[in-house]
Amino acid sequence: MFRRGRGPGGVRREEFQKAALPHLDALYNFALKMTRDERDAEDLVQETYLRAYRFFDRYEPGTNIKAWLFRILKNNSINRYRSRQREGEAVDFGKIEESYESVISEAHRHRERSPEEAMLDTDLVEALDEAIAALPSEYREVSMMAIVEEMSYREIAQALDIPIGTVMSRLHRGRRLLQKRLVEHLSRATPEGGSGPALAPRRSGASKPLRDGSEG
Amino acid sequence: MKTNGGHGAGCAGFAESLSPYLDGELVPEARERMDSHARDCSACRRTLEAERHLLGMLRAGLRRAPAPPALRSALLRRLDGEKPRRTLPEILRRWAPPAAVTVSLLAAALLMTPALRERLAGERRPADQKPGAPHAGVIVDIECDRAGLTAAQQRACREPSHHNGLRTGEGRYLPFVDEGAGQALARDAALRGRAATVFGAVREGVPGPRLEVLRIEWLPGGEADGLL
Numbered sequence: 001m002f003r004r005g006r007g008p009g010g011v012r013r014e015e016f017q018k019a020a021l022p023h024l025d026a027l028y029n030f031a032l033k034m035t036r037d038e039r040d041a042e043d044l045v046q047e048t049y050l051r052a053y054r055f056f057d058r059y060e061p062g063t064n065i066k067a068w069l070f071r072i073l074k075n076n077s078i079n080r081y082r083s084r085q086r087e088g089e090a091v092d093f094g095k096i097e098e099s100y101e102s103v104i105s106e107a108h109r110h111r112e113r114s115p116e117e118a119m120l121d122t123d124l125v126e127a128l129d130e131a132i133a134a135l136p137s138e139y140r141e142v143s144m145m146a147i148v149e150e151m152s153y154r155e156i157a158q159a160l161d162i163p164i165g166t167v168m169s170r171l172h173r174g175r176r177l178l179q180k181r182l183v184e185h186l187s188r189a190t191p192e193g194g195s196g197p198a199l200a201p202r203r204s205g206a207s208k209p210l211r212d213g214s215e216g
Numbered sequence: 217m218k219t220n221g222g223h224g225a226g227c228a229g230f231a232e233s234l235s236p237y238l239d240g241e242l243v244p245e246a247r248e249r250m251d252s253h254a255r256d257c258s259a260c261r262r263t264l265e266a267e268r269h270l271l272g273m274l275r276a277g278l279r280r281a282p283a284p285p286a287l288r289s290a291l292l293r294r295l296d297g298e299k300p301r302r303t304l305p306e307i308l309r310r311w312a313p314p315a316a317v318t319v320s321l322l323a324a325a326l327l328m329t330p331a332l333r334e335r336l337a338g339e340r341r342p343a344d345q346k347p348g349a350p351h352a353g354v355i356v357d358i359e360c361d362r363a364g365l366t367a368a369q370q371r372a373c374r375e376p377s378h379h380n381g382l383r384t385g386e387g388r389y390l391p392f393v394d395e396g397a398g399q400a401l402a403r404d405a406a407l408r409g410r411a412a413t414v415f416g417a418v419r420e421g422v423p424g425p426r427l428e429v430l431r432i433e434w435l436p437g438g439e440a441d442g443l444l
Contacts, residue, residue, distance in 0.1 A: 013295060024288060029280035042287050049291055053298055107266035115269075115276035128277040146239060147271070148278050153241050172235055179270050182277070 016056050019065050020049065026066070026149055027073055033132060033144055034077055044080065048073040067151065070159035074141070091136065096176045103176075106183040113186065124185055131181035135174055142167055143174035227253075230260045237264075238271055294436045351427065352413045352435070353384040357405070358391055367409030380407060382414050382427060390427040393419060398429055411435040 027048060031041035052059070052072050059068055118124050132140055141160060145151045146167075153171075157164045230253050236242050237250050254261045357370040358381045365373070380402050381391035392402040401407070415431040 013298075017292070017295065021288075021291075024291070025280055025283050028283035028287065038284075042284070042290075045283070045287065046291055046294060050294060050298060053295055104263055104266045107270050108262060111265065111269050113273070115272040118273045119276040119279060121277075124273075125277050128274065132278060144278075147274050148280055153236070153239070168236065171239075175235065175274075178274055182270060182273055 012056065013053070016053050020052055020069060023066050023069050024049075027069060029148065030070065030141075030144055031073060031077070033140065034137070036133060044073065044077055047076050047080075051076065064155055064158065066149075067155040067158040070145070070151075071161065074160060091173075091177065093173055093176070096173070096180060099180065100176065103179050103183050106187055107179070110183075110186045121189075123189065124182075127181065127185040128178070131178055134181075135177055139170050139174035139177065142170040143178065146171050147175075147178075227257060227260055230254070230257070231263070234264065234267055238267060290436075297434070297436050350413045350415050351382055351384055351390060352411075353382040353390075354409065354411050355380055355407045356383045356389075357408050358383075358389045360408075361389070370408040371405050373405060380404065382412070390418070390425065393426045393428040401429055401432075 024045070028041055028045050031044040031048075032038065035041050035044060048069065052069055055072075059065060132143065135143060142156055145156045145159065146153075151159070153164050153167045156167045156171075160167070230250060233242060233246065233250060237247065242250065250264075254264050356367075357365070357373050357378045359375070359378045360370045360373050361383060379391050379394055381389050383389055392398050394402040412435055413433045414427065414429055415433075416427045416429040418425050419428050
């Protein structure tokens with residue numbers, strides 16, 4: 001009878017798990033932003049890890065395993081979701097650049113709002129989630145990697161197999177779009193003339209339960 | 217690769233390098249030029265502060281949520297059932313075609329049970345054997361499992377009177393027929409703990425029904441260690 005590998009196979013597995021599992025959250029979130037579906041994201045992540053494990057001998061120890069894993073994830077998603085790639089809205093970047101000065105002015109107005117407080121603002125988190133979903137996929141990928149995963153330009157270039165210059169230009173555009181949405185949300189949420197603290201007033205039409213369970 | 221920011225510390229150069237500056241991608245000299253310009257130019261300093269703030273908000277708002285715990289455990293189970301390519305015998309690597317699919321099929325071939333191998337070798341089955349209904353469950357040492365032993369303990373058990381069988385989802389035990397091709401299945405301790413769908417015919421016998429296995433499909437799941 002053939003036995004399952006306990007010796008070398010087992011050691012390799014431990015090595016792999018130790019190196020690769022810490023990046024599970026990062027890969028999952030990236031997959032989730034790409035597919036917009038929890039189950040698809042889970043499947044994609046599982047496939048990615050299995051593939052990475054099978055080809056673990058191709059990974060050069062000491063090199064960037066995160067970029068390697070993201071590369072596999074990205075390739076897997078191309079195969080799986082080619083027909084379903086969400087392409088986001090068409091964007092006029094000329095206009096985006098023109099409005100940059102006003103974006104900066106608005107941002108300056110809201111400079112007292114702390115990022116920690118922003119994290120707790122579910123409306124804001126939702127708005128940003130929509131904003132990133134609306135990005136064209138190539139800007140979304142680079143933006144996620146740079147902003148959320150804080151990967152270096154080089155790591156991103158490796159993961160997506162594109163030149164660093166392309167990383168920079170896509171990130172620039174992705175960022176501009178996200179900044180614009182962010183600032184639009186901040187301005188909507190706070191009264192004119194103030195760099196508003198605390199909670200935003202409810203958007204009209206939506207009745208959401210407050211944290212203590214009562215209806216807003 | 218670090219980039220060199222725009223030449224001179226003029227405002228246009230500053231604006232151009234703002235993104236890589238915030239991302240920590242500038243070489244130290246370029247970074248110092250940016251800092252020095254920001255000290256001297258209030259407009260650019262204001263822009264820098266706004267950009268820095270916006271980046272902080274984006275990072276906070278887009279912060280990643282942890283993956284569902286079920287995903288982590290499912291992943292560990294699946295990895296446990298896999299073998300990395302490197303452990304394939306050299307001879308297979310040399311003459312197997314490079315395509316990954318073929319290689320993994322060959323790897324699966326190594327894990328075949330005698331029953332399955334027999335079938336693929338084209339041996340004619342006796343006429344009275346019909347493909348049976350599928351039975352899904354976990355392969356266990358029935359006597360040990362009844363006693364509540366873990367998979368690891370079951371695999372370590374060498375008691376000759378103990379037999380393997382399938383524990384179905386409903387908790388029913390179906391011992392494997394302990395003769396002929398089924399003998400290996402009924403006695404191999406290494407299989408205990410593995411989840412499978414077993415296709416076979418249930419034969420009445422003494423003391424009770426036994427499962428004559430015609431085909432096995434291994435499933436992810438089951439437990440490598442710990443309670444089944």
